[in-house]
Structures are given as structure tokens and as C-alpha cells.
Amino acid sequence: MDFVISICWIVFVVYWGVSAIGVKKTAERLGVAALIKNRLPVILGLILLFAPTPKTYLRFIGARIVPHDAVLMITADVFCLLGLAVAIWARRTIGGNWSGDVVIKENHTLVEYGPYRWVRHPIYTGMLMLVLGTAMATGRFGEILGWVFILCGFLIKLRQEESLMLSHFPDAYAAYMTRVKRLIPYVY
Numbered sequence: 001m002d003f004v005i006s007i008c009w010i011v012f013v014v015y016w017g018v019s020a021i022g023v024k025k026t027a028e029r030l031g032v033a034a035l036i037k038n039r040l041p042v043i044l045g046l047i048l049l050f051a052p053t054p055k056t057y058l059r060f061i062g063a064r065i066v067p068h069d070a071v072l073m074i075t076a077d078v079f080c081l082l083g084l085a086v087a088i089w090a091r092r093t094i095g096g097n098w099s100g101d102v103v104i105k106e107n108h109t110l111v112e113y114g115p116y117r118w119v120r121h122p123i124y125t126g127m128l129m130l131v132l133g134t135a136m137a138t139g140r141f142g143e144i145l146g147w148v149f150i151l152c153g154f155l156i157k158l159r160q161e162e163s164l165m166l167s168h169f170p171d172a173y174a175a176y177m178t179r180v181k182r183l184i185p186y187v188y
Contacts, residue, residue, distance in 0.1 A: 004077040005134055008084045012130065015088055024096040024105035034102060034160055041153035048146030049134060066139030076137035083129025090115045090122035098123075102160045110169045112176055118185045120162070120176065124154045125183050158182060 001009075053062030066072065091098060093114035097105050115122035131150050135143035165173045181188055 001134065002073060002077065002137055005080045005137055008080040008130060009134070012084055012087065016091070019091055019098070020100075022096065023098055024107060026099065026101075026103045027106045027108065028104040028164070030102045030160060030164065038102070038153050038157035038160060041149045041156065043153075045131070045146040045149030045151075045153065048142045048149065049131060051142075053140070053142065061140070061142035061145070063141045064139045065141050065144065066136060068139055072139070073137060076133040079129050079133030079136065081133075083126045083131075083133060085126070086115060086129065087123050087126025090126060094123070102157060102164055104164060104168055108168065110165070110172050110176065112180070117180065120180050120182050121154070121158045124158060128154065128183070 048061065053059075093116060094111050097108055097111060099105065115125075119125050128147070128151060131147050135147045162173070162177070166177075
């Protein structure tokens with residue numbers, strides 16, 4: 001992993017830990033089954049992204065499938081930097097409503113400004129960009145597969161979140177869903 005990407009991940013982890021202090025108390029949360037359903041693919045993806053390449057029969061995970069060159073590395077760094085910026089902007093915007101789990105907070109508010117006016121789940125957009133940049137930089141099958149697992153976990157989680165938001169903000173969230181795409185502005 002190159003220097004820029006390493007710094008992006010360090011900043012991300014530190015910021016996420018510090019910004020979790022002082023969030024609102026949880027009023028409602030989904031059960032353990034929902035948590036496992038959305039977390040398991042993300043955990044598997046992170047293992048594939050960051051674990052050392054196996055030297056055993058799983059060697060194919062370490063096979064490079066994207067050629068390594070300067071343009072690719074610059075693109076990967078840009079993806080990581082942009083992803084980090086989007087994720088932090090979204091995290092700051094959502095403020096005390098944020099949670100790593102699918103929950104409704106006490107005095108939860110529907111946030112539709114900042115990056116949330118462009119996509120409904122900008123934290124996931126930013127994180128997926130950060131992970132994609134990391135996977136591009138290594139170019140190995142395992143890291144790219146890790147990105148796919150993380151994407152799947154986020155898609156499961158955002159559907160769970162949207163269902164919960166619709167139950168608490170039926171009219172406002174339904175209208176928001178018709179105006180704003182999930183992860184990619186004007187696309188999806």
C-alpha cells in the first residue's frame with residue numbers, strides 16, 4: 001500500500017473513532033440477525049483488503065489482475081483522497097444521528113443537506129471510493145473481491161436503513177428517495 005493510501009486509512013480510522021464520541025443515544029435498533037447480515041460481507045471484504053496474501057492453496061487471491069503503473073497509482077490515490085473527503089464531510093453533516101449500526105437515535109432528524117442532497121448514503125459512497133482506490137493500488141484479485149464484498153454489505157445495510165427511515169419518516173423519506181439517488185448522484 002502506498003503512502004497516500006496509508007495516510008487516508010489512518011485519518012479515516014482516527015476520525016471515525018473520535019467523531020463517534022457524543023452521538024445521540026439510540027432509541028431503536030434492528031436485531032442481531034440484521035447486524036450479522038450487513039456486517040459479515042464487510043468483515044470478509046476487509047479481511048481480503050488488508051490481510052497478507054496467503055502462501056497456500058489460496059495463492060490466486062494474491063494474483064495481480066490490474067496492471068501496476070503510475071497512472072493507476074495516481075488514480076488510486078485520487079479515489080482514496082476523494083473518498084476520504086466525502087466520507088468525512090458526510091459524517092460531519094449527519095452529526096449526532098450517526099451510528100455504525102442500523103438505528104434510530106433519540107430526536108433523530110432527516111438530513112437532506114450537504115452531501116445528503118446528492119446521495120442518500122454519502123458515507124458509503126466515500127468509503128467505497130476509499131476501498132476501491134486501495135484495491136486499485138494493489139491490483140490483486142483478493143482486494144478487488146474485498147471491494148465487492150464490502151459493496152454487498154453496504155447494499156444490504158442501506159436497504160435496512162431505508163426501511164427503518166421510511167417507518168419513522170414515511171412521507172419525508174419517501175419524497176427524499178424520489179429526488180435523491182442512493183450512492184452515485186443521478187445514477188444509482
